[in-house]
Amino acid sequence: MSHHILKATKDTVHLGGFSHLLTPSLTVESNDTIAVETYTGFYVYDKAPAAFLTPELIDICQNLPAERKIAQGPHLLTGPIYVNNAEPGDVLEVELIEIYPSLPVGFNAIRSGWGALRQKFTQPALRFIDLDLENKIAEFPQHSGIKIPLKPFFGILGVATPEENRSSIPPGNYGGNIDNRELQVGAKIYLPIFVTGALFSIGDGHSAQGDGEVNVTAIETSMNGTIKLKLRKDLQLQIPIAETPTDIITMGFGNTLDEALEKAVENMIYFLEMFVNLSPEDAYVLCSLAVNFRISQAVNSPQKGVHGMLSKSILPQLIKI
Structure with a gap:
């Protein structure tokens, strides 16, 4: 097991999507x-206060190579x-060990034509938040005296697919723009692998x-962290589980x-069948009795997200994924 440092530079980041044709920024072994x-x-960097900017971010924004857009x-x-050794059909286990904002300011943006109330809030608005x-x-x-606790996480955790230019906006069975605030320090996500090497990317920090x-x-926050990547050839998944x-x-x-x-319920039933040995009908009933289904995000066109949460405390024994 080795430890690596992956800095964000114009040569190690990419913008706007995923592609299996990208040159890897780093090669690692399992674990x-x-x-x-x-x-x-x-x-928005050209509108940002000084505290939001670093020389590296300015260099990325001004000089990112065309092939990484x-x-x-x-x-x-x-x-x-x-x-x-990662191959299609394997699973990538991503453990989130550390997550922390790297700069003392983030931003929030209302975008025209987007959002749950896009017909009411039609004007774009950009706010930088200390x-x-x-x-x-x-x-x-x-x-205002309203104090929001910082609970940082990465909105995007995803692998490449055979598509050459997949937008970073919609989530899917590859992960991507999940925007699930439960994926904080101590969490793990298990992602199906679709291409050789997995080609995992991370970003979209949220404080x-x-x-x-x-x-x-x-x-939206520039975010640093420590992750562990483990190749799971003993698992077969068609959808992410965390x-x-x-x-x-x-x-x-x-x-x-x-x-x-519907998909979140179906996927919880699948989990309960595979890992808890329940029948589909018993799993469906248990979903209604004990699983909390929450909106992850309602705005990432064309794929909105819902997640179901099953407390480990109600299970008779520790589940090992």
Whole structure:
């Protein structure tokens, strides 16, 4: 097991999407750990205060090579990371060991035509929000006395697929723009692998977000962290599954929240069949009795997200994924 440091530079990040044609930024072995740096704000850096900017971010925004601009998504992603011996059909286990904002300011943006109330809030608006990193809070609105706890996570954790130019906006069975605020330090996510090497990318740091992310963005934040990548040839999954120290999480994505909910329920039933040995009908009943289904995000066109949370405490024995 080795430890790596992956800095975010114009040669190690990519913009707007995923592609299996990208040159890997790093090659690792299974069980290696990586200290990873991510940046956000490619399209707003020219409006940002000094505290939001670093020489590296400015260099990325001004000099990112054309071949690392993949699609029309707004996200800067660090990677891809090539995992030796990873093949289609395997599973990549991503353990989140550390996550922390690297700068004392983030931003929130309302975008025209996006959001849960896009027909009501039609004008774009950009706000930079100070982060009190010592006390781990953000006051918003400023001087209001409303203090939001910082609970940082990466909105995007995903692998490449055979598509050459996949947008970073919609989530899917490859992970991607999941925007699930439960995936904080101590969580793991298990991603199906679709191409040789997995080609994992990470980014879209959020310092705080409510379930639903209703105005399109959270407190978007340049974020650093430490992750562990483990190749799982003993698992076969067609959809991402995650776990925290307290819960098992299944996810569903669809063009509507109804479709996303159906998928999240189906995926929890699948988990209960595979790992808890329940019949499909008993699993369906248990979902109604004990699983909490929540809106991950309602705004990432065309795929909205719902996740189901099953408390590990109700299970008769420790589940080992």
